Amino acid sequence: MRVYLAGPEVFLPDALEIAAAKKRICAAHGLEGVFPLDPPPEAAAAAAERPYWLRIYLGNEAHLRSCAALIANLTPFRGPSADVGTVFELGFMRGLGRPVFGYSNAGADFLERTRAFLGPGVRRRGDGGFEDAEGMGLEDFGLADNLMVDGGIAAAGGAFERQETGGDRWRDLGAFARCVARLAQWSSASRA
Amino acid sequence: MRVYLAGPEVFLPDALEIAAAKKRICAAHGLEGVFPLDPPPEAAAAAAERPYWLRIYLGNEAHLRSCAALIANLTPFRGPSADVGTVFELGFMRGLGRPVFGYSNAGADFLERTRAFLGPGVRRRGDGGFEDAEGMGLEDFGLADNLMVDGGIAAAGGAFERQETGGDRWRDLGAFARCVARLAQWSSASRA
Numbered sequence: 001m002r003v004y005l006a007g008p009e010v011f012l013p014d015a016l017e018i019a020a021a022k023k024r025i026c027a028a029h030g031l032e033g034v035f036p037l038d039p040p041p042e043a044a045a046a047a048a049e050r051p052y053w054l055r056i057y058l059g060n061e062a063h064l065r066s067c068a069a070l071i072a073n074l075t076p077f078r079g080p081s082a083d084v085g086t087v088f089e090l091g092f093m094r095g096l097g098r099p100v101f102g103y104s105n106a107g108a109d110f111l112e113r114t115r116a117f118l119g120p121g122v123r124r125r126g127d128g129g130f131e132d133a134e135g136m137g138l139e140d141f142g143l144a145d146n147l148m149v150d151g152g153i154a155a156a157g158g159a160f161e162r163q164e165t166g167g168d169r170w171r172d173l174g175a176f177a178r179c180v181a182r183l184a185q186w187s188s189a190s191r192a
Numbered sequence: 193m194r195v196y197l198a199g200p201e202v203f204l205p206d207a208l209e210i211a212a213a214k215k216r217i218c219a220a221h222g223l224e225g226v227f228p229l230d231p232p233p234e235a236a237a238a239a240a241e242r243p244y245w246l247r248i249y250l251g252n253e254a255h256l257r258s259c260a261a262l263i264a265n266l267t268p269f270r271g272p273s274a275d276v277g278t279v280f281e282l283g284f285m286r287g288l289g290r291p292v293f294g295y296s297n298a299g300a301d302f303l304e305r306t307r308a309f310l311g312p313g314v315r316r317r318g319d320g321g322f323e324d325a326e327g328m329g330l331e332d333f334g335l336a337d338n339l340m341v342d343g344g345i346a347a348a349g350g351a352f353e354r355q356e357t358g359g360d361r362w363r364d365l366g367a368f369a370r371c372v373a374r375l376a377q378w379s380s381a382s383r384a
Contacts, residue, residue, distance in 0.1 A: 008328065011328035011329040012327060012328055051333075052333070053342070054347070057342075057346070057347060058343070058347060078272060078273070078306065078324070079271025079273070081276040082276055083338070084273040084276055084337060085340035085341070087280050088279050088280070088282060088340040089283060091280035091281060091283025091286075091287065092283040094280075094283075094284055094287065095287020114270065117271075132270070135205055136204055137203040141243075146275070147245040147246075147249055148276070148277035149276055149277070149280060152284075154246055170328075
């Protein structure tokens with residue numbers, strides 16, 4: 001089973017080493033990891049007349065379509081939420097009706113992280129909830145991120161593995177490995 | 193044509209007034225706006241045994257499936273990027289193969305906004321690009337957001353309307369109205 005490995009680690013200088021480590025973990029569970037930076041499967045994505053960024057997009061979309069499942073690195077990225085590129089891919093695969101799994105190397109709930117991010121701008125509303133300086137409410141459901149992120153994974157029958165890492169949050173693959181094990185289990189069960 | 197109106201304005205205390213204003217603009221172009229807070233179209237979403245947040249998710253997903261297109265408010269939200277709940281929905285509708293449009297009330301490019309957000313943590317890489325304090329590169333394609341966001345809209349044949357608003361960035365509907373006009377035009381052209 002081909003599994004798309006979504007995540008903002010594509011922005012790291014050692015992205016390919018991380019990709020190789022993730023693929024080894026997948027292979028140990030009988031899964032084939034597909035990394036966004038892998039050569040795209042469709043020639044269309046390389047159409048020279050299109051701008052570079054659109055060819056990257058089309059390559060990623062072709063990868064997504066070629067995969068039977070997705071595992072997303074949803075560790076918070078430049079703000080309280082996950083990387084939007086990764087979340088787009090999560091929604092895309094849920095739209096295709098394929099299983100989506102996620103992990104995060106931040107243990108704190110979304111509310112706690114959002115409050116920490118906003119700092120003194122957070123106020124109490126009359127109903128006891130919180131709002132930011134622009135009057136926009138803060139989600140308070142004990143989830144890892146916006147409810148569309150957690151909900152998409154739950155609705156797909158996937159799993160969201162969370163841990164507070166003491167190590168390097170972009171290179172600690174403990175929660176990722178648990179995710180792979182869960183997906184492999186799911187895959188065996190769905191074949192049985 | 194039913195159009196899903198995605199955006200973080202659901203978090204505002206006057207969300208329903210904004211929804212009504214957006215629906216009026218849609219109606220003036222012969223489109224039916226569907227707001228995330230509208231009663232969900234499927235009884236399944238209200239299944240009492242599911243937690244509240246999951247019922248909201250399932251309601252939104254049912255709304256998305258019932259719509260022929262999506263217009264997303266991609267104004268930056270608590271960080272340099274758009275709201276992840278909105279971006280999930282954008283990816284979902286692109287996965288379903290339906291047209292997606294977006295708008296933003298921030299005029300600055302994604303790179304410029306990300307640099308402003310990161311502040312002194314931004315460094316130059318040897319190749320001339322920028323990276324953050326964790327060594328993660330900054331996208332520099334002259335786009336409005338992460339390339340998956342701009343790319344999804346471009347690949348769907350949609351439009352991304354951007355403006356720097358002098359007014360209230362959550363209530364200025366100028367860019368939204370231009371988006372609706374573009375979608376109505378697209379809809380007429382695709383019927384012809």
